[in-house]
Amino acid sequence: MHVDAIFAAIGRFSVRFRWLMALVWIAGVIAAGALLPSLNSVTQNDNTKFLPASAPVEHAIALAAPFGNSGLPHTTVIAARPSGHITTGDIGALLTLEHSLRGVATVIKVSNFTVSGDGQAAQFDVVSANPGGSQSAATTLVDAMRAKVNAAALPAGLQVHLTGPLPIDVDQQKSNGTQGNTLEIATLVLIIALLVVIYRSFTLALVTLIPPLFSFFIAGPLIAEAAQHGLKVSPIALFLLIVLVLGAGTDYGLFLVFRVREQLRVAGHKGGPADRSGGIGIFRALGADLRRPRPAEREAIVTAVTKVGESITFSAATVIAAVLTLTLATFSFYADLGVPFGMAIGITLLAAITLLPALLSIRLSLLGVKRTLFQAWFGRPKLIPWNIQGSGKPGLWSKVASRIVRFPVPTLLAGLVFFGGLAVGVTSYASGGFGGSTAPPAGSDSAAGGALMTRHFPQSTLNPTVVVFKLPATAWTNPAPIAAATAKLAASPEFTHIIGPLNPVGFALTPAQYSQLHGLLGPAQALPPVPPPGLKVPPQAYQLYRATGHLVSPDGHTVQFLVGLRAGDPGGTAALDAVPAMRARTTQIAHAIGAADSGVVGQAPAIYDISNISTSDLKKIIPIAILVIGLLLAIVLRSLVAPLYLIASVGISYFAALGLSVLLFIVIGGEKGLVFFLPFLMFIFLLALGEDYNILMMTRIREEAHKLPLREAVARAVSATGTTITSAGVVLAGSFLALAIVLGGSQSQVRDIGIALALGILMDTFLVRTLLVPSTVVLLGRWNWWPSQITIDQPETSIGPSEALPAGHGQAS
Numbered sequence: 001m002h003v004d005a006i007f008a009a010i011g012r013f014s015v016r017f018r019w020l021m022a023l024v025w026i027a028g029v030i031a032a033g034a035l036l037p038s039l040n041s042v043t044q045n046d047n048t049k050f051l052p053a054s055a056p057v058e059h060a061i062a063l064a065a066p067f068g069n070s071g072l073p074h075t076t077v078i079a080a081r082p083s084g085h086i087t088t089g090d091i092g093a094l095l096t097l098e099h100s101l102r103g104v105a106t107v108i109k110v111s112n113f114t115v116s117g118d119g120q121a122a123q124f125d126v127v128s129a130n131p132g133g134s135q136s137a138a139t140t141l142v143d144a145m146r147a148k149v150n151a152a153a154l155p156a157g158l159q160v161h162l163t164g165p166l167p168i169d170v171d172q173q174k175s176n177g178t179q180g181n182t183l184e185i186a187t188l189v190l191i192i193a194l195l196v197v198i199y200r201s202f203t204l205a206l207v208t209l210i211p212p213l214f215s216f217f218i219a220g221p222l223i224a225e226a227a228q229h230g231l232k233v234s235p236i237a238l239f240l241l242i243v244l245v246l247g248a249g250t251d252y253g254l255f256l257v258f259r260v261r262e263q264l265r266v267a268g269h270k271g272g273p274a275d276r277s278g279g280i281g282i283f284r285a286l287g288a289d290l291r292r293p294r295p296a297e298r299e300a301i302v303t304a305v306t307k308v309g310e311s312i313t314f315s316a317a318t319v320i321a322a323v324l325t326l327t328l329a330t331f332s333f334y335a336d337l338g339v340p341f342g343m344a345i346g347i348t349l350l351a352a353i354t355l356l357p358a359l360l361s362i363r364l365s366l367l368g369v370k371r372t373l374f375q376a377w378f379g380r381p382k383l384i385p386w387n388i389q390g391s392g393k394p395g396l397w398s399k400v401a402s403r404i405v406r407f408p409v410p411t412l413l414a415g416l417v418f419f420g421g422l423a424v425g426v427t428s429y430a431s432g433g434f435g436g437s438t439a440p441p442a443g444s445d446s447a448a449g450g451a452l453m454t455r456h457f458p459q460s461t462l463n464p465t466v467v468v469f470k471l472p473a474t475a476w477t478n479p480a481p482i483a484a485a486t487a488k489l490a491a492s493p494e495f496t497h498i499i500g501p502l503n504p505v506g507f508a509l510t511p512a513q514y515s516q517l518h519g520l521l522g523p524a525q526a527l528p529p530v531p532p533p534g535l536k537v538p539p540q541a542y543q544l545y546r547a548t549g550h551l552v553s554p555d556g557h558t559v560q561f562l563v564g565l566r567a568g569d570p571g572g573t574a575a576l577d578a579v580p581a582m583r584a585r586t587t588q589i590a591h592a593i594g595a596a597d598s599g600v601v602g603q604a605p606a607i608y609d610i611s612n613i614s615t616s617d618l619k620k621i622i623p624i625a626i627l628v629i630g631l632l633l634a635i636v637l638r639s640l641v642a643p644l645y646l647i648a649s650v651g652i653s654y655f656a657a658l659g660l661s662v663l664l665f666i667v668i669g670g671e672k673g674l675v676f677f678l679p680f681l682m683f684i685f686l687l688a689l690g691e692d693y694n695i696l697m698m699t700r701i702r703e704e705a706h707k708l709p710l711r712e713a714v715a716r717a718v719s720a721t722g723t724t725i726t727s728a729g730v731v732l733a734g735s736f737l738a739l740a741i742v743l744g745g746s747q748s749q750v751r752d753i754g755i756a757l758a759l760g761i762l763m764d765t766f767l768v769r770t771l772l773v774p775s776t777v778v779l780l781g782r783w784n785w786w787p788s789q790i791t792i793d794q795p796e797t798s799i800g801p802s803e804a805l806p807a808g809h810g811q812a813s
Helices: 005-015 017-035 057-063 088-102 137-152 165-199 203-225 234-269 280-290 295-328 332-379 396-404 410-427 445-456 480-491 511-521 539-550 573-593 601-639 640-666 678-705 708-741 746-787
Strands: 074-080 107-115 123-130 159-163 464-471 496-501 558-564 599-601
Touching: 005 017, 005 123, 005 332, 017 295, 017 332, 017 539, 057 464, 057 599, 057 601, 074 088, 074 165, 074 445, 088 280, 107 165, 107 480, 107 539, 123 203, 123 445, 123 599, 137 159, 137 165, 159 165, 159 445, 165 234, 165 445, 165 708, 234 295, 234 678, 234 708, 295 332, 295 601, 295 678, 332 396, 332 601, 332 640, 396 410, 396 746, 410 511, 410 539, 410 640, 410 746, 464 480, 464 601, 480 511, 480 558, 480 573, 480 678, 511 539, 558 746, 573 599, 573 601, 573 746, 601 640, 601 678, 640 678, 640 746, 678 708, 678 746, 708 746
Parallel strands: none
Antiparallel strands: 074 123, 074 159, 107 123, 464 558, 464 599, 496 558
16 A cells, blocks of 8 residues: 555544544543553652663672662661750650661661761661662652651650652652643743744644643653653653653644645635535534534645655654664663653654544534634625635745755855854863752752751761772771771862761771770670660760761671762762772772772762763764664655765754854853763754654655656745744744753753754754755755656756745745
């Protein structure tokens, strides 16, 4: 069966059974929302959870395994009095709370009860089983622990809060959910506003937006269900999914609606349908209008689906193919984007070719009701127009098209010079960090706990970097290496706020005191929070030694130091750049103290390894993505030549957009680097989405070239698709700008991603797709379609603006 016949059948079915089609999609949305989890509930805020097993930091994590909580969710319970000291009654109540928390499902151990040096606060650690990538399980765990705290019989005036990586992650997830909802609303409002401007019809804007909106409502829960079974979804993936589905889905709607408009103009140019509702009675006419649109209107929708169905399908296929190549990435952050994005775009495509034609038919039926009622009460009027923008007269793109075909060489050269100049900015590119925000959201329980930690345990950090040493002798029989390591770490330019076995809570023990206390008290991990009666060890020394329990392994051969970074936030660019020096310093100190092995664990080294692996993935995946999309282009265009320059055009716009981003954010904005995965995401998105517009443009040129000389075919195709492509580009770029505006205040990296992608899309749609590509087609002539054959006749003379399109076929500017 010819491909046009397939899409014609789909169009006829969707138009004929439009109400059934709409009900099926509505039922799908309701079922997905009722039976499946929400996407907000499964996001992973910490990007280090996407760390590949091959990363060097994994060796350090394995080295820290004897401490028993490596890689497991960690919660700090901190209690304090605004004024005064922790009392014996306070300690008793906290010990009871400790026992209560041990009964929470998935909690493995509760330990390390420590009183602060000022005596005004106390803390202990809760280690739980890994929730298996499910954010909802983490939320359930933290909520259960907070319920235990709220139900505890705490002395009056004692404040208790939960902080640390797990509670902060849960609070951030809840905040991300709010941001995701805000982004969704902002994107919807922006797209509706743009569509109203484009169409000059509010109802048509809604009809165009409903299919991608339904697609997101169905795809989101399906992806969340996959996340319940091991798929990791980061917040940036959630945000990009919102923008991608709503933006790309609206683009597909624009492709179809603009073609329907063109078909209706053709029908109107030929005389249009007669208004046959008069004389049969208002109720009969009303029923006829509700049953089906008028024949010409119905055929316009079917013809539009037939003509652009293949373009939309291959456009979606290029996006799906591009994102599925991400599954080949070593970095699971990329690999886990492929399936969700591919699934979402597949659902969006299905909605575009089934639900949208049905909704357009329903809208025409309702307009028919309006027309019938108006005629019955006020007399026979002219047919109510479709309320879509455009007069049918040659407009801006007709004029542009005529200039392109008359001057293809200057057009192409000017574009190459312009984009080449912007691409020079890539030479100043520098990679930056993106570890996710480590600060708790303002006003949250974890933020209150973090403030108490900073006040009463000033040497601690909620997001420490851990330096690990494996010693040949036990720490308590030979503590001299620990003392040497403490001094060397404190003197190093990379580290600050050193917490080690000899200074666990801000007060230092000498090596001799440490060995003596071990001899008197035994293993620190086994000591109770309150000294036993009759113990001759001073209470402060007892608490100091007891606090070393989580810094020395049970066998005494492995010690860890919790350190801050002089470079600042472990997720920032400065910390990322400092990782090689950290590792070199740690290795140097290990050799100096005679350690058998060493390593650095934390967000900064993890992100550094991820950045390196990201660069490797970029080099591996880009050629595969180019090959796959080139193959799809060759199939849809029946050409081996056209895919070469079409992919090259995407490369030109990619380097120009990346260079412009470097100029804006690094050279002018003063940032130290762009988020390390921005070049990767920009290439995948611009390659996939840019080829969407390429396919629409080139399939139209090919369609026109079957019956017109090539120059006239190019002029007509540019005139017919120029408004469609630029409108789609404005909508998609606006969606990414919404991402930058909504999240840019709190996450500068997300702002950079949104703005960079928006700029790339705008340049691609307004310049590359509508200027450079058509001029290249004109210059190549019949070689565009090699090895397939199209009989074309390219005259020597150029055509003028009035000859670009016959009346009734032009696009409004």
